[in-house]
Amino acid sequence: MPHSDAASPATRALARAKVEHTLHAYEHDPTNHHYGEEGAARLGLPPEVMFKTLVVRLEGSGVPTPLAVGVVPVSGMLDLKAFAAAMGAKRATMADPADAQRATGYIVGGISPLGTRKRLPTCIDSSALDHDTMLVSGGRRGLSVELAPADLIRVIGASTAPIAG
Template sequence: MAKKNAAPTTAATAALVRAGIRFTPHSYVHDPGVTDFGAEAARELGIEAARVFKTLMVATDAPGGLGIGIVPVDAMLDLKALAAALGGKKAELAESKVAERKSGYVVGGISPVGQRTPLPTVLDASAEGFATILVSGGRRGFDLELAPGDLLAVTGGVYGTIRRS
């Protein structure tokens, strides 16, 4: 469990603490000129990009309309595969304003954990190959390391093959 005052308190860390899920916080100084947030996190934290995952919100024709795809930062999201995993046929990235409003986080710091509006979530199956992965902790410059199974437990998510390399 994270030590008291060891990490910023965000909706993500609060949700993990409430759920009793172990995590390790990782902070770094975010460069405001950088827009490839996931690659920056991997580089600054010295962690292979395949273990650092980005959270992407999509608008889909599946029931509910919105969903979350979590893929490694060194891969692209396969929108068609994510749509199918969510029960639809088509998906596109949600507009930034929609993603921020629904998640409660800013783009570049959207965590799959503790979102304002819980959405159907799919974690790329490549995560199964790691004991732990990193996802945004709810702000730019802050990531959380946790077991992929724990991430699925706290988000109610499922595994799926949703990435394009």
């Protein structure tokens, strides 16, 4: 069941929602800027079950908010065209890191799709549904949360689509 020894907005959101999850902590190397790949390697997990959270700026087609979140395996990249289409936008570009940090309340490398300061529209790559569990950031560098994809989708109100390239 939920752990409170590493409380963050992400873990508190899971506790509030009564979602079963497991925390995985590892020592983050401050010189490594490939956060997701580092997490998978340090935890000895296949990169396709470790997902990174990316904040994206959307443009066009009556987009309700300019920022949205894409969650894709660390082994791949976010396909911006597919993401824009999935979100009903004309165009998608990576958000400025300062804007991402301001909107989510997390620092780059520790951005979680859970417990964000502002609730942003979120799309998770449909490959997550191929796994019993997936890992996302627990809200800081060196902390990941393992949970069922369906629980993550439900708690954050996410959609799924093939958005990884």
